[in-house]
Amino acid sequence: MKHGEPWPGIIGKYGQYLPVTKEMPVVTLLEGNTPLVCAQRLARQVGLRAELFIKNDALNPTGSFKDRGMTLMVSKALEEHAIGVICPSLGNASASAAAYAARAGLKCFALAPEEVVITGQMAQTQVHGAHVFAIRGSYDDCTAIAQEIAADDRLVLVNSLNPYAMHGQKTAAFEICDQLGQPPTYVALPVGDGGNITALWQGFKEYAKNRLPRMLGFQGTGAAPLIDGQPIAKPQTLATAIRIGRPSNWQGALDAVEESGGLMEKVTDDEIVAAYQLVAGLEGIFLDPSGASALAGLVKLSRQGFFKPGENVGLLATGHGLKDGYRAAIAQPSTVVYVENAKEVRRALKNLR
Amino acid sequence: MKHGEPWPGIIGKYGQYLPVTKEMPVVTLLEGNTPLVCAQRLARQVGLRAELFIKNDALNPTGSFKDRGMTLMVSKALEEHAIGVICPSLGNASASAAAYAARAGLKCFALAPEEVVITGQMAQTQVHGAHVFAIRGSYDDCTAIAQEIAADDRLVLVNSLNPYAMHGQKTAAFEICDQLGQPPTYVALPVGDGGNITALWQGFKEYAKNRLPRMLGFQGTGAAPLIDGQPIAKPQTLATAIRIGRPSNWQGALDAVEESGGLMEKVTDDEIVAAYQLVAGLEGIFLDPSGASALAGLVKLSRQGFFKPGENVGLLATGHGLKDGYRAAIAQPSTVVYVENAKEVRRALKNLR
Numbered sequence: 001m002k003h004g005e006p007w008p009g010i011i012g013k014y015g016q017y018l019p020v021t022k023e024m025p026v027v028t029l030l031e032g033n034t035p036l037v038c039a040q041r042l043a044r045q046v047g048l049r050a051e052l053f054i055k056n057d058a059l060n061p062t063g064s065f066k067d068r069g070m071t072l073m074v075s076k077a078l079e080e081h082a083i084g085v086i087c088p089s090l091g092n093a094s095a096s097a098a099a100y101a102a103r104a105g106l107k108c109f110a111l112a113p114e115e116v117v118i119t120g121q122m123a124q125t126q127v128h129g130a131h132v133f134a135i136r137g138s139y140d141d142c143t144a145i146a147q148e149i150a151a152d153d154r155l156v157l158v159n160s161l162n163p164y165a166m167h168g169q170k171t172a173a174f175e176i177c178d179q180l181g182q183p184p185t186y187v188a189l190p191v192g193d194g195g196n197i198t199a200l201w202q203g204f205k206e207y208a209k210n211r212l213p214r215m216l217g218f219q220g221t222g223a224a225p226l227i228d229g230q231p232i233a234k235p236q237t238l239a240t241a242i243r244i245g246r247p248s249n250w251q252g253a254l255d256a257v258e259e260s261g262g263l264m265e266k267v268t269d270d271e272i273v274a275a276y277q278l279v280a281g282l283e284g285i286f287l288d289p290s291g292a293s294a295l296a297g298l299v300k301l302s303r304q305g306f307f308k309p310g311e312n313v314g315l316l317a318t319g320h321g322l323k324d325g326y327r328a329a330i331a332q333p334s335t336v337v338y339v340e341n342a343k344e345v346r347r348a349l350k351n352l353r
Numbered sequence: 354m355k356h357g358e359p360w361p362g363i364i365g366k367y368g369q370y371l372p373v374t375k376e377m378p379v380v381t382l383l384e385g386n387t388p389l390v391c392a393q394r395l396a397r398q399v400g401l402r403a404e405l406f407i408k409n410d411a412l413n414p415t416g417s418f419k420d421r422g423m424t425l426m427v428s429k430a431l432e433e434h435a436i437g438v439i440c441p442s443l444g445n446a447s448a449s450a451a452a453y454a455a456r457a458g459l460k461c462f463a464l465a466p467e468e469v470v471i472t473g474q475m476a477q478t479q480v481h482g483a484h485v486f487a488i489r490g491s492y493d494d495c496t497a498i499a500q501e502i503a504a505d506d507r508l509v510l511v512n513s514l515n516p517y518a519m520h521g522q523k524t525a526a527f528e529i530c531d532q533l534g535q536p537p538t539y540v541a542l543p544v545g546d547g548g549n550i551t552a553l554w555q556g557f558k559e560y561a562k563n564r565l566p567r568m569l570g571f572q573g574t575g576a577a578p579l580i581d582g583q584p585i586a587k588p589q590t591l592a593t594a595i596r597i598g599r600p601s602n603w604q605g606a607l608d609a610v611e612e613s614g615g616l617m618e619k620v621t622d623d624e625i626v627a628a629y630q631l632v633a634g635l636e637g638i639f640l641d642p643s644g645a646s647a648l649a650g651l652v653k654l655s656r657q658g659f660f661k662p663g664e665n666v667g668l669l670a671t672g673h674g675l676k677d678g679y680r681a682a683i684a685q686p687s688t689v690v691y692v693e694n695a696k697e698v699r700r701a702l703k704n705l706r
Contacts, residue, residue, distance in 0.1 A: 006389065006531070006532045029388065029390060029637055030388030030390055033360075035360065036359065059414065061409070061637070061638070062637075099639070100637055102637040103394070103636050103637035105394065109702070111698070117689055128633050128639070129633065129688070131688050131690065131705055133691075133692050133701065134690070134691045134692070135693070136692075137693070145694065145698055148695040149695060149698055280452075280481050280482065282455060283455065283456050284415075284453055284455040286415070286477060286480055320416070321477075322675040322676060336475070337486050338487045338489070339486050339488060340488070341498065342498040346502060349462070352460075352484055
């Protein structure tokens with residue numbers, strides 16, 4: 001009894017939709033093929049009316065959607081005889097770059113704002129042997145430096161400015177279509193540098209010509225340049241992965257929303273924490289704050305009566321809550337009871353009911 | 354273009370091999386279907402001679418193999434109208450129990466040694482709203498208390514003493530067979546309370562009657578009761594998930610090794626760290642220290658000329674390194690360079706080549 005052929009990773013699976021040749025060496029950790037989980041209890045709790053599906057891209061090999069683009073970018077880098085890859089990162093991109101570069105035998109250089117390094121968000125990147133540069137500046141400064149270094153060196157830039165990123169990331173749209181049988185009415189996701197919403201929209205246009213979803217993008221209140229209509233020098237939001245003031249894919253993100261008839265909305269840190277706790281407590285899914293920001297946006301729209309019965313929403317869970325585990329523990333009300341024996345446990349249990 | 358039907362979780366997929374009825378409500382986060390990654394660079398580096406495949410069960414929904422047993426145990430608990438579940442844990446089991454209980458609308462109570470709570474290993478469990486009891490005692494004390502509480506209350510014990518745990522966990526063996534086309538020559542995994550090696554061996558016996566693998570179990574040097582032949586009062590190993598002095602499935606684990614013609618071996622903390630760094634740096638896979646302990650054992654056996662060309666080994670990656678991220682960062686030599694601009698990055702790059 002077999003479940004078809006084993007999943008070959010997104011290049012093996014969707015190669016016909018990607019700019020690849022048969023000669024290209026494929027560097028894969030068997031990314032993609034992530035679950036699409038129906039979240040009935042959550043939808044009911046927030047009065048969503050539409051059906052809610054969570055595309056759990058946190059279950060990619062390095063814990064985020066970045067692996068979809070990275071398999072293609074690193075494969076191409078290897079084909080092009082690069083000596084290494086370089087990227088600006090807030091944690092997810094460089095963890096993915098470091099892992100795929102390790103598997104390919106390439107060097108990896110990651111540039112992150114100093115504060116991101118200090119708070120431990122680059123630990124996963126370091127585990128895979130990447131060289132981390134802590135920049136006294138913003139993410140946008142990291143992007144500018146990485147672009148400059150990559151331009152005059154044999155290092156390939158592996159962020160969303162690399163065109164292969166979009167091609168890899170669009171496969172999340174393909175999978176959602178395959179899993180639902182057709183695109184959902186709406187797709188909701190967090191928007192940082194704008195690369196992912198651009199990629200998913202492209203994916204739906206390529207894969208599902210007859211019916212297209214409306215794209216709903218969410219940004220943190222203090223880091224919403226695409227909604228405010230201007231770059232932000234010091235972006236602030238609890239959702240670190242989308243704390244970006246000068247999105248690299250500005251126009252692509254706006255186009256995705258406009259062409260699809262969607263919208264963008266801001267969410268506050270409090271709304272993010274509330275959404276984060278809701279989905280963890282009702283569905284057993286541990287989002288990172290960025291994924292939670294998209295859910296927070298859905299909750300907000302839902303309260304405005306935005307969704308209708310018969311519609312459905314695909315929420316992209318972009319990264320695993322485990323990436324931000326210690327902050328997570330703080331965000332949750334403490335439920336620890338210190339005890340010594342079964343008798344004390346039993347007494348405590350009575351109080352808990 | 355579809356990749357067959359969407360993966361339905363292990364109960365939907367392997368129900369005919371599990372003690373389930375059609376009436377049972379299925380509580381699933383779409384666990385299972387995890388990648389089997391060929392680790393050629395690593396095998397070559399350590400002179401393994403045999404082919405090495407890593408079954409990445411860290412990519413289950415809560416980041417460990419425990420989800421396989423939990424979907425079945427929590428589904429059964431719901432069918433039996435339990436009010437909640439209870440388990441002793443070192444982090445993985447209770448994170449899984451808390452997530453599945455959340456999705457089922459059941460209460461979850463977790464018992465962990467105080468030191469495990471203090472070091473943050475229960476954060477994921479707390480995120481999903483479980484009640485955590487920090488016990489001034491060992492994991493084995495937690496097990497005893499959980500058994501006592503579950504016996505006289507409407508709480509279902511969801512550790513490896515629950516027979517459904519074994520049934521769920523055996524599906525990892527099924528998937529390895531499906532992915533390779535047949536069982537590998539050897540299966541390597543960490544052994545803590547002995548439940549998983551018992552389950553996998555059972556799985557191979559049920560699913561692959563003609564050819565069976567040899568089971569290789571690994572324990573930390575200071576926490577190897579099954580190898581020492583007696584319980585250990587204060588077990589010590591860096592691999593926290595297998596820091597267990599009195600395994601609940603003592604006989605099952607020994608039987609799996611004996612019946613299969615396998616063996617058990619001890620590994621030191623230093624060997625675990627070395628293995629952990631090897632696989633992260635050569636294959637881009639971020640094991641937890643327990644998974645790394647099994648790899649450390651393979652490296653050790655390999656150096657003794659244990660494996661032969663033409664053989665293959667399936668290594669079960671039981672948990673995600675992200676679960677232990679902060680320790681991970683410490684285990685890795687620091688590679689952070691503090692810089693201010695592209696010029697400084699370029700200068701640093703020269704020194705790194």
